Amino acid sequence: MKIATFNINGIKARLPRLKEWLEETRPTVACLQEIKSQDEGFPAAEFESLGYHAIWHGQKSFNGVAVLTDTKVIPDGATEVQRGLGINGPKDGEGEQSRYLEVDVAGNRIVCIYLPNGNPHPGPKFDYKLAWMEKLRDRMAAIWAEEVPAAVLGDYNVIPEDNDVWAVKGMAADALMQPESRAAYAKLLGDGWTDAVRTLNPRGGMWTYWDYQAGAWQRDHGFRIDHILLSPELADRLEAVGVDKEHRGREKASDHAPVWAVLRN
């Protein structure tokens, strides 16, 4: 089983690239973030024609997550367990943003997350990020207690270590690598979750994001913020990880590249 996460930065703008990626790499499960589409605008039929079942949790303009499953491998598709973590956005009177979608896939719990960016730091958006991470930790602990094989994957918006960024100084002031952000991420690992990419590539240098600006892609000025966290049972089955970096260099690409992990059956 190959599970993948891909922040696509707009499902309408990215549809040709996304379909291409699905056909070329054929992930069993694909977690998507930043679909930036309302529920009624989600192009489910496009994925059906490629042999993918979809569950989505949309929002107007921003955020939005979805889980695709290969119906050739998982005939029944995914079954929704929970959407949302029960935490409102940072603006006064704002409701919950669409950032969390938890499903069951053939007995495995798959959690697709789009963790708040948190910039600018400090400020209410950063506070919201940390509060969201606490809510996530609570929910992950509850899943852990269920003793179900689980993977929590998505855009964490956290650069975990210094060797996960092209230049520490360049990002020092950013919410993505504040000590509080890193500490909250480290707590998840401390709870027993395994960072799949870190485990098989401890030396770092494997980026998942390159900014559109300032020639970041051409200069390889990237960092790692898209992560796959595994429960012990799935961590024991971890066989390989990778970043589909080449897809970042294509026309009209997302600023993130897909990240994947292969789990033995």
Next chain:
DNA sequence: ATGACTAATAGCATTAGA
């Protein structure tokens, strides 16, 4: 210290991303 790019929605720019 700032801007650079891109997407979405709504304007005759603004917000958000990271």
